[in-house]
Amino acid sequence: MKLILTQEVSGLGAPGDVVEVKDGYGRNYLVPRGYAIRWTRGGEKQVTSIRRAREIREIADLDQAKSAKAQLEGLKVTLKARAGDGGRLFGAVTAAEIVAAIAASGGPQVDKRRVEVQNPIKALGAHPVSVRLHPEVSATVTVNVVAA
Missing domain, CATH: 3.10.430.100 (Ribosomal protein L9, C-terminal domain)
Structure with missing residues (x-):
């Protein structure tokens, strides 16, 4: 299952990352808790906005x-x-x-x-x-x- 992370998940990635996870992990844990959303072709715009927000929040260097x-x-x-x-x-x-x-x-x-x-x-x-x-x-x- 391909997902776009909306929050940081330890050991998986940061907000805006597109990750491939097992179906059960994504469907039963990540998506219901709001840590990720399903990947779609239209989701690329969301990825850029999530990454931009992360860069502003993150300590730069x-x-x-x-x-x-x-x-x-x-x-x-x-x-x-x-x-x-x-x-x-x-x-x-x-x-x-x-x-x-x-x-x-x-x-x-x-x-x-x-x-x-x-x-x-x-x-x-x-x-x-x-x-x-x-x-x-x-x-x-x-x-x-x-x-x-």
Whole structure:
């Protein structure tokens, strides 16, 4: 099945990429969740508009990404969350909350779709979070979750 990605899918591609996937993966996962649309000949216009929007959002070059990485890794990011007994959180910390905490700490503007949390953050303490700034550059930020 040939699809046009509308959002970044880890291990598959970026918005605007035309990819070939198995029918079940495309039909049951990518298309219903809005990550992709079916490829058509008229879809080429959509591909160009998606790519243009991605280029505007994306950090332009490798030097910018490296400077943003240095700035991110030097940050002390603290996030307040409601916690119960024993330090367990009510729910989990989301990517949007992490992006807001990075901005509040004086860090660069980061897209929430670029934040990758390996294990869900459900407890107080320090947790490593990966941020993909560029296809070749990834920064690791330590998020310290404290009780609100």
